Amino acid sequence: METQPSSGLPPSIIVSERDFNRLEQLLDSPALRRLPAALALMEELNRADVRTVEAMPDNVVTMHSTVECIDELTGESHRLTLVYPHEAEVERGRVSVLAPVGTALLGLSTGQSIDWQTASGRMLRLRVTAITYQPEASGDFFR
Known part of the structure; x- marks a missing residue:
């Protein structure tokens, strides 16, 4: 199991080219540009390994993926779907990529x-335990 390196650096992440481009466009919005959440997402994107959707x-969390994760500090389990801000519905487990847990x-x-x-x-110390749906793995490249 891969965890956060002891050096305190965050783990490496992989982002699809489609998600990267859509998220960059979202972050170009003047309304979002200076928000702390947008800056945090920008930092994540800047260190990402960007790959084609194919x-x-x-086993990687992409936009619209449904994941099971656990907070290792509290033992709480969560089932979340990572979505764009306008699709977020916290009560249904649809978490915005601009929410701290979504960016993470x-x-x-x-x-x-x-x-x-x-x-x-x-x-929070979130560990991804399973990805129950990932659009790319399902051949859903146009979500």
């Missing part, structure tokens, strides 16, 4: 963990 491994999950592989601080200052 070359995406099926983007590009992680099954078994990877990442430490993340919520807006309220609470620390």
Whole structure:
């Protein structure tokens, strides 16, 4: 199982070219550009290994993926679908990529963990335990 390196650096992430381009376009919006959440997502994208949709491994969290994860600090399990901000419905487990947990999950592989601080200052250590749906693995390249 791959976890956050002891050096304190975040784990490497993989992002599809399609997601990268759509997220970059989202971040170009003047309304979002200076928000802390947008800056955090931009940092994630800047360190990402960008791949074509056809070359995406099926164990990587992409946009519209449904994942099972656990907060290793509290033991809480979550089933979440990573979506764009306008699609978010927290009560249905549809979390925005601009939410701290959404940004943290983007590009992680099954078994990877990442430490993340919520807006309220609470620390999370999320580990992806399963990806139950990934559009690229399902051949859904046009979502």
